[in-house]
Amino acid sequence: MGKSRQDRSAMVAVAGNGLLDRRALLGRGIMVAGAMGAGSAGALTGAAAEPLAEAPWSLMPGEGTPPYGHPSRFEKAVVRTVDNPNNEPSGSRARTPHHLLRGTITPNGLHFTIMHAGIPDIDPAQHKLVIHGMVRQPLVFDLDALSRYRLVTRVGFLECGGNSAPLFSNRPVQAGVQALHGLASCAEWAGVPLATLLDEAGLAPGARWLIAEGADAPHLSRSVPLSKAMDDAMVALYQNGERIQPGQGYPMRLYLPGYEGNMNVKFLRRIQVTDRPGMTYFESKIYTDPLPDGKDTQFYFVQEVKSFITSPSPGLALEEPGVYEISGVAYSGNGRIAKVLVSADGGKSWAEAALDEPRLPKAFTRFRMAWRWDGGPAVLQSRAWDEAGNAQPTREQFVARRGETSKPASVLGFAGHHFNAITSWAVSAKGEVRHVYA
Amino acid sequence: MSTRERTLAIGALALAIAAGAAGSAALAAESPHLGRPISQADLSAWDINILPDGRNLPPGRGTAAEGAAIFAEKCALCHGDNGRGGHAARLIGGPAKASLDGGKTIANYWPYATTLFDFIRRAMPFTQPRSLTDHEVYALVAYLLAENKLIDASEAMDAATLPQVRMPNRDNFVPQFPDRM
Numbered sequence: 111m112g113k114s115r116q117d118r119s120a121m122v123a124v125a126g127n128g129l130l131d132r133r134a135l136l137g138r139g140i141m142v143a144g145a146m147g148a149g150s151a152g153a154l155t156g157a158a159a160e161p162l163a164e165a166p167w168s169l170m171p172g173e174g175t176p177p178y179g180h181p182s183r184f185e186k187a188v189v190r191t192v193d194n195p196n197n198e199p200s201g202s203r204a205r206t207p208h209h210l211l212r213g214t215i216t217p218n219g220l221h222f223t224i225m226h227a228g229i230p231d232i233d234p235a236q237h238k239l240v241i242h243g244m245v246r247q248p249l250v251f252d253l254d255a256l257s258r259y260r261l262v263t264r265v266g267f268l269e270c271g272g273n274s275a276p277l278f279s280n281r282p283v284q285a286g287v288q289a290l291h292g293l294a295s296c297a298e299w300a301g302v303p304l305a306t307l308l309d310e311a312g313l314a315p316g317a318r319w320l321i322a323e324g325a326d327a328p329h330l331s332r333s334v335p336l337s338k339a340m341d342d343a344m345v346a347l348y349q350n351g352e353r354i355q356p357g358q359g360y361p362m363r364l365y366l367p368g369y370e371g372n373m374n375v376k377f378l379r380r381i382q383v384t385d386r387p388g389m390t391y392f393e394s395k396i397y398t399d400p401l402p403d404g405k406d407t408q409f410y411f412v413q414e415v416k417s418f419i420t421s422p423s424p425g426l427a428l429e430e431p432g433v434y435e436i437s438g439v440a441y442s443g444n445g446r447i448a449k450v451l452v453s454a455d456g457g458k459s460w461a462e463a464a465l466d467e468p469r470l471p472k473a474f475t476r477f478r479m480a481w482r483w484d485g486g487p488a489v490l491q492s493r494a495w496d497e498a499g500n501a502q503p504t505r506e507q508f509v510a511r512r513g514e515t516s517k518p519a520s521v522l523g524f525a526g527h528h529f530n531a532i533t534s535w536a537v538s539a540k541g542e543v544r545h546v547y548a
Numbered sequence: 549m550s551t552r553e554r555t556l557a558i559g560a561l562a563l564a565i566a567a568g569a570a571g572s573a574a575l576a577a578e579s580p581h582l583g584r585p586i587s588q589a590d591l592s593a594w595d596i597n598i599l600p601d602g603r604n605l606p607p608g609r610g611t612a613a614e615g616a617a618i619f620a621e622k623c624a625l626c627h628g629d630n631g632r633g634g635h636a637a638r639l640i641g642g643p644a645k646a647s648l649d650g651g652k653t654i655a656n657y658w659p660y661a662t663t664l665f666d667f668i669r670r671a672m673p674f675t676q677p678r679s680l681t682d683h684e685v686y687a688l689v690a691y692l693l694a695e696n697k698l699i700d701a702s703e704a705m706d707a708a709t710l711p712q713v714r715m716p717n718r719d720n721f722v723p724q725f726p727d728r729m
Contacts, residue, residue: 198635199626199674199675200636200674226671240591241583242591242595248586248587248588248591249584249585249586250583250584250585250591251582251583251584255580255582258580258582259580259582306579307583310583311583318729321597323594323597327671327674328671328677329596329670329671329677329678335728337728338728382595386599387729388597388598388599388666389599389600389659389660389662389663390666390667391666391671394658394659394663395652395657395658395663398721399648400647400648401722404645405720405721405722406646406657406717406720406721406722407721407722407724408659408721408722408723408724409723409725410724411724411725412724412725513648514648516647516648516649517649525648525649525650526648
């Protein structure tokens with residue numbers, strides 16, 4: 111296919127500073143595929159390719175096949191960043207490398223995880239889940255028993271309530287999308303609807319909450335409204351088709367679609383049905399925040415509508431002017447993503463991004479926008495809306511409601527929680543990408 | 549599609565709907581019921597949640613003086629001498645008011661004193677959780693509350709007194725999704 115067959119309209123600018131009609135990404139692949147393949151606009155500028163030759167690996171048989179597959183040795187950089195590699199006696203966090211991933215499913219080994227006292231080495235044959243409290247009959251389930259139930263499957267994101275916390279800083283923290291937004295991931299979860307198990311135990315009149323507890327060393331506990339438990343909560347056993355990983359709560363975790371990560375209790379061993387919340391440590395001190403009006407947040411269950419651009423982003427420099435794809439993820443704990451707008455001029459003008467199907471509720475949705483970088487300064491932003499009508503706030507709107515620090519914050523700190531405002535990436539004339547407030 | 553084909557298709561659809569309805573009814577009736585009943589006595593070793601009104605607080609009693617000695621032995625390594633902070637959180641003193649710059653403390657922030665008992669008993673000491681006796685936990689809670697000027701140093705903590713401790717910041721919290729509670 112030659113340039114002459116391209117639909118000229120696909121190259122039409124739809125917003126300022128080079129945003130192109132989204133048809134530029136659909137079915138007219140030569141322009142974008144060429145640009146992507148060369149990491150630049152090489153195919154469009156007409157530079158000749160080298161003559162082709164056989165490579166060494168094409169001239170001999172390859173390696174044997176391992177029982178469990180791993181990424182190519184050339185993909186060593188595609189790993190989580192781990193902030194407590196020596197397992198010092200404190201918490202540990204591993205962040206997802208969004209800038210090196212595409213699609214919407216996070217590979218299991220790259221799913222973010224936070225541990226408050228290490229990962230327990232649980233023998234699944236000895237693990238038990240007890241349901242008690244305000245129920246007709248307290249019951250104990252083991253993994254074999256739960257595996258005989260009708261398992262439900264759903265794709266959904268998980269996000270730490272503290273994801274994006276560096277953006278509470280009064281000055282933009284210089285870090286990439288992994289450091290800033292790496293405490294969110296998306297997977298396919300399969301498990302037993304919690305409502306099924308609660309029905310079997312029999313809810314007593316007056317039951318309104320449950321307190322879920324893990325089998326890890328802190329015996330981590332969180333209170334969950336019974337309405338959520340009976341709606342779409344599950345006791346998850348599988349993650350992307352295999353047993354959930356130890357860092358995700360092997361052999362079973364609570365999964366509450368769209369709700370704050372910490373509530374999705376890992377290593378789930380106990381559910382006590384109650385008439386009120388327990389006011390546990392994590393819902394009293396940790397996942398609560400001072401507000402500008404002097405009050406403090408509490409029970410901030412929902413991870414609200416949010417998006418961020420994963421490419422280009424800091425660390426992924428643009429090599430030369432030309433056509434690029436702006437790509438990122440959007441999600442909402444309130445349902446499906448309805449639309450995502452992208453700006454290349456710091457919010458002065460916006461154009462609607464293409465959304466990859468399937469758009470599932472409470473799951474990552476990948477958005478894409480064609481962009482011709484002219485080599486000048488640009489500020490890239492994305493802004494998402496969910497099907498419930500919620501708009502991702504601008505940073506200015508967010509700070510007015512939630513506040514910011516009075517001095518620059520640490521990239522590893524958690525000044526606040528539930529940050530979901532717009533992220534801005536500034537592209538310099540050299541093609542370097544930095545985090546800015548715009 | 550011919551009329552006959554359409555009739556067959558509609559018939560098949562009706563059958564499928566009927567089968568589906570019967571199937572879901574059967575599913576509900578045939579919930580596997582694979583949980584094994586357990587008595588309250590047999591689950592008591594795990595029954596450690598303390599509610600804010602004091603429900604499920606165990607027998608036992610402790611004073612700040614007793615707690616000071618336990619703290620020095622089992623807690624100060626991480627939380628610093630007299631709880632002034634180490635590589636783990638400061639537990640005594642701190643700013644008058646928390647902000648996004650930090651400074652959430654027991655005195656200025658925690659809404660319920662019962663949370664101290666619940667969390668210390670389930671999670672502390674970091675390297676040996678569940679190793680403290682209920683008496684030791686009461687004593688540590690009394691020590692932390694007294695040093696934070698929330699109770700008198702002479703006041704012992706037990707199942708009756710702990711839920712009565714009034715935490716200053718209790719009514720300052722705003723649930724963010726009250727319609728979902």
